[in-house]
Amino acid sequence: MDFCISFAEFFTLVPVISQVWFLVFTSGLLKLQVSYEPSAIMAFSHKQWLCTFLHDLFQSLGSISLFSIFILILVFWADILKKYFEPGAKRNKPMATFQSLVICLILIEIANCSFFLWGFYSSEGMILANASLLAIVSIVCVWQITTFSNQFRTVLKTLGAINQVKSKCKVVANSKTLQMNFLYIDVACPLRCQLRAKLSVLFG
Numbered sequence: 001m002d003f004c005i006s007f008a009e010f011f012t013l014v015p016v017i018s019q020v021w022f023l024v025f026t027s028g029l030l031k032l033q034v035s036y037e038p039s040a041i042m043a044f045s046h047k048q049w050l051c052t053f054l055h056d057l058f059q060s061l062g063s064i065s066l067f068s069i070f071i072l073i074l075v076f077w078a079d080i081l082k083k084y085f086e087p088g089a090k091r092n093k094p095m096a097t098f099q100s101l102v103i104c105l106i107l108i109e110i111a112n113c114s115f116f117l118w119g120f121y122s123s124e125g126m127i128l129a130n131a132s133l134l135a136i137v138s139i140v141c142v143w144q145i146t147t148f149s150n151q152f153r154t155v156l157k158t159l160g161a162i163n164q165v166k167s168k169c170k171v172v173a174n175s176k177t178l179q180m181n182f183l184y185i186d187v188a189c190p191l192r193c194q195l196r197a198k199l200s201v202l203f204g
Helices: 007-026 049-085 094-117 123-203
Strands: none
Touching (some): 049 123
């Protein structure tokens, strides 16, 4: 079964999740306690556990959706660079690779939610796990962007050098063609004139 999605569907899904998060937590359907520091709430043991769980869940999904844009860009960059640095290597479909990475992140988030619901740790542990996951994704994205940027610079320099060599070859070829044309004019024209003069003398 093919799960490939188009660019339009993906970039439509990202703002939809953000809008759902905004509408749920600003419409008054869920009343949350306004606080700048998280409280350690265990699942099924506090009246606000569901609100806290949904808040952290939607926030994590929104962050994953945001980082998915960078992951998508990096996957296509990797595919483009592989064509130049490894011409004979087998190339995977970029969208399939992207979907595998996003599914992996979603599975980690599902495992995190399951550990919270099973009581392995409190809401603070869930927040810490989400923050650790996003930190790792951020570091990997920054590292890959730096690496791919250097590789793109190498490719552009190489293409520029190749184009410069081709331009020089064209200029040399054109100059040689012009020299041959001028040589032909210099040699052929006097011979034609002499031939015409002799023919006019012979045949009157």
